[in-house]
Amino acid sequence: MSSTETNHIIQVKDLTKQFGTFTAVDHITFEVERGEIFGFLGANGAGKTTAMRMLCGLSYPTSGNGTVAGFDVVKEGEKIKRHIGYMSQRFSLYDDLTVMENMELFGGIYGVKRRELKKRATTLLQKLKFIEERDTMVKALPLGWKQKLAFAVATLHSPEIVFLDEPTGGVDPITRRQFWEMIYQAASQGTTIFVTTHYMDEAEYCNRISMMVDGKIKALDTPANLKKSYNAASIDEVFRTLARDAQRGD
Amino acid sequence: MDTSTLAIEVKGISKSYGTVKALDKVSLDVRRGEIFGLIGPDGAGKTTLFKILVTLLNADEGTATVDGLDIVKDYRTIRSRVGYMPGKFSLYPDLTIEENMEFFATLFGVTVEQNYDLVAPIYKQIEPFKKRRAGRLSGGMKQKLALSCALIHKPSVLFLDEPTTGVDAVSRSEFWDMLHNLREQGLSILASTPYMDEASRCDRIALCNTGRVLDIDSPQHMVEKFDGRIYGIKSHNMYDLLKELRDNRCISSCYTAGEYHHLLAGAGFDLGDLKQRLIAKGHSDVEIKSIVPNIEDIFIKLLSNEQY
Structure with a gap:
């Protein structure tokens, strides 16, 4: 079954990753629908990063199966990499290249044709009101701008799904909100968003969220349903209830 | 001292x-x-x-x-x-x-x-x-x-x-x-x-x-000492709601804040009036409540006064 024929952009069953005797990700099974904003939450050491690496084609599962953007997570890691967008807080853009050079570099890596690339980059920069900064070195930009630009770069090749790994860490509250509006906008145009965050208010912006504890997905639902089933006033409270039982990590 | x-x-x-x-x-x-x-x-x-x-x-x-x-x-x-x-x-x-x-x-x-x-x-x-x-x-x-x-x-x-x-x-x-x-x-x-x-x-x-x-x-x-009234607001479509509220002249600012958007009331703000207006525009499950500002609301207000 290919995910392109279904409504699921991610579909994994019993996905597991072992490092020696340690089971980092332990039989996780879930689906993400097309166009959804999906929040992937978990305590430190719960296995989020390892799971995300498998979903992005950067690491192969020890067992289990599934597809991301229509490609097999067991066999087609390379194809997955080419068809998704990825942005992390830690690495996103080259400081010593200009705004436009970064766009050309990443667009080129993802195989966007030169003429098409120029057009798309210009449109994106205009939308961000960045066009005057096209020849500015990235290192001279404020952090908030860099993050917004990094998101634009991650979606330059029009991927069906974008993975965002703590995209708003350390960003001021206004810029953080502007960033989420970019996410909303991309989602409203059909791009699926898969996002991790430590800000619990951001979890509320997701259509559905999953919470990982000790390598397993302990809860997965809409924020409203999660609060209802855990009889909690906020997602923060749901998270605390679940994470308190964690054996692993800290 | x-x-x-x-x-x-x-x-x-x-x-x-x-x-x-x-x-x-x-x-x-x-x-x-x-x-x-x-x-x-x-x-x-x-x-x-x-x-x-x-x-x-x-x-x-x-x-x-x-x-x-x-x-x-x-x-x-x-x-x-x-x-x-x-x-x-x-x-x-x-x-x-x-x-x-x-x-x-x-x-x-x-x-x-x-x-x-x-x-x-x-x-x-x-x-x-x-x-x-x-x-x-x-x-x-x-x-x-x-x-x-x-x-x-x-x-x-x-x-x-x-x-x-x-x-x-x-x-x-x-x-x-x-x-x-x-x-x-x-x-x-x-x-x-x-x-x-x-x-x-x-x-x-x-x-x-x-x-x-x-x-x-x-x-x-x-x-x-926060100078202003903050309300939490939600409806079935949060993104449309946000855009809608930004166009309202009686609202000084509006931004996402988790389950509810936060809005800072401006001159002429009327709660009942706003609710009716939103329902007329097709929003359902509209909920508005007065809230105590948190530190992030305060920070946002201080920043907006300055640069944004």
Whole structure:
């Protein structure tokens, strides 16, 4: 079954990753629908990063199966990499290249044709009101701008799904909100968003969220349903209830 | 105020890196036995201020004292009186937990046993793994070890630069519990954080952005003196709702804030009127309630007054 024929952009069953005797990700099974904003939450050491690496084609599962953007997570890691967008807080853009050079570099890596690339980059920069900064070195930009630009770069090749790994860490509250509006906008145009965050208010912006504890997905639902089933006033409270039982990590 | 009642006194400190002004005439006081929070995003100047106060960096202008001592003249004495936990993990990864502790104790001419009582509540949580190398610890354990090492010489003032960044919500809350215990033992603490929700765990806070202090007060008083009315609002379509509210002239500003958007009421704002208007525009499940502003609301308002 290919995910392109279904409504699921991610579909994994019993996905597991072992490092020696340690089971980092332990039989996780879930689906993400097309166009959804999906929040992937978990305590430190719960296995989020390892799971995300498998979903992005950067690491192969020890067992289990599934597809991301229509490609097999067991066999087609390379194809997955080419068809998704990825942005992390830690690495996103080259400081010593200009705004436009970064766009050309990443667009080129993802195989966007030169003429098409120029057009798309210009449109994106205009939308961000960045066009005057096209020849500015990235290192001279404020952090908030860099993050917004990094998101634009991650979606330059029009991927069906974008993975965002703590995209708003350390960003001021206004810029953080502007960033989420970019996410909303991309989602409203059909791009699926898969996002991790430590800000619990951001979890509320997701259509559905999953919470990982000790390598397993302990809860997965809409924020409203999660609060209802855990009889909690906020997602923060749901998270605390679940994470308190964690054996692993800290 | 008599200087001796202050753990830290900062007067007009500025520091530039090339053309970037990292700190712009920053002044603040930290009282003895207080937990003072430096709250702001990356680029606010938090780390630069820490480095200046622990005497690792010279300021371009301004003066400061730590534990009543001048940061320039008395830098040697200050170094023995402060505990400093930098933002980046700075212990020796190839030494074990135990060896790191002994190393830092020796540097300050004390023994681990001598001050064991002070670090015990924190150190006991990692002591079962004391033969493990520091480089192989989880984030939370590294954080506890770094705090233990910063405390082992029984400092009078503790500097914690973003001790909870990248740490999950539960571990963050536990970390603040530990700081409250330390305060009970008489330590003065200056801690920085980008997480606005941690403000409530501090006695007083400074909200800072791009090298400047926007306001200093207790978190409670900041909320009390907030000038304006904030409402939480939601409907079935949050993104459309946001765009809709921004077009409303009776609303000064509106932004996302979790389950509800927050809006700042402007002139002519009427709750019933707004609700009807939204329903007429096709919004369903509209809910509006008056709310007490949180530190993030305050920060956003202070920032909007300035630059945005």
